Amino acid sequence: MADLKIVRHIKEGAERWNAWREKAQPEEIEIDLQKADLSGLKMSGINLNQANLSKANFSRADLSNANLTGANLSGAVFHNANLKGADLRGAILAQANISQANVQDVNLAGTDLRSLELRGINFGSANLSGVDLRGVNLSGESFQKINLNGANLSGAYLQNTDFSGANLSNANLSNAKLVRAKLRGALLTRANLCGASLDFADISMSGCLMANFSEAILNKAILNKANLGGTIFSGAQLVGAELCDAFLGDASLSMANLTKANISHADLSRTYLYRAILTQATCIETKFYHAELNEVDLSMAILKQANFAVADLRNSYLGGADLSGASLMGTNLRNANFANANLTGIIADSTIWEGANLQGVIGFSL
Secondary structure (H helix, E strand, O other): OOOHHHHHHHOOOHHHHHHHHHHHOOOOOOOEOOOOEOOOOEOOOOEOOOOEOOOOEOOOOEOOOOEOOOOEOOOOEOOOOEOOOOEOOOOEOOOOEOOOOEOOOOEOOOOEOOOOOOOOOOOOOOEOOOOEOOOOEOOOOEOOOOEOOOOEOOOOEOOOOEOOOOEOOOOEOOOOEOOOOEOOOOEOOOOEOOOOEOOOOEOOOOEOOOOEOOOOEOOOOEOOOOEOOOOEOOOOEOOOOEOOOOEOOOOEOOOOEOOOOEOOOOEOOOOEOOOOEOOOOEOOOOEOOOOEOOOOEOOOOEOOOOEOOOOEOOOOEOOOOEOOOOEOOOOEOOOOEOOOOEOOOOEOOOOEOOOOEOOOOEOOOO
């Protein structure tokens, strides 16, 4: 139960409380306000860090800009409370009720939010860096421009969730359900999206440097103009995905499935595409400079004016592909299969053709 003397002091207002606490309460002494009724109190800017506030009643209370770092708020009730700008870093919030509180611009860094009802909450510009949201269902919610750096959202249900402009750098989104999620302009540097479901997701213009999308499902996803430098897509499904004007320099797409994907004008310089599938992909003016394309399937792909200079296309299959105007300068085409491909107007200086199959090609002969 709450210490009645402490309750009396807190009801004198935030300014007097803070002065009293600084003078009379050493930080190592626990402030016990368990089950205290603090409803309706004006406590803007109050210092309640490390306090025991479990099951306290803060209904209609003003806690704007309050210091609640490390406080035990398990089971606390914040019905219609004002927590705008409050600092709750490291607070214990198990079973707390904040569903109708004002939590705009609140600092929740490092807190475990799994037991909270977060649907319909407006976080404003809240700091949710490092929060634990594993397995939660936040489908259709909005986290626009929210700081979720380092947050753990593994296995979370985030279908149609709006993360536009959000900071998800270093976040764990492995195996998360992000079908039709909005990630336009989001920052996903070094984020872990291994095994995530991102069908039809909008990831255009996002920053995904060094992110991990291995084994992720991105069919029909939109990644136009995204920065995907050094990103891992090994084994990912990108059927029908849009990657126009995207930067994929030094990325890894080994064993990835890009059937019917549109990669026109994208930069895949030095990209690792070993055994990737690009059947019927559209790659107009795409840069594959110095890329590793060994055993890649480019059958029926549109590769007009694509740049394969110094690329490695050994044992690749380009049957029926349209390479008209493509640059194959210094390209290694040893044992590549060009059966019935269109090679009209290609640039083939210093190209290695040893063992290549040119049966039925159009517009070129050795």
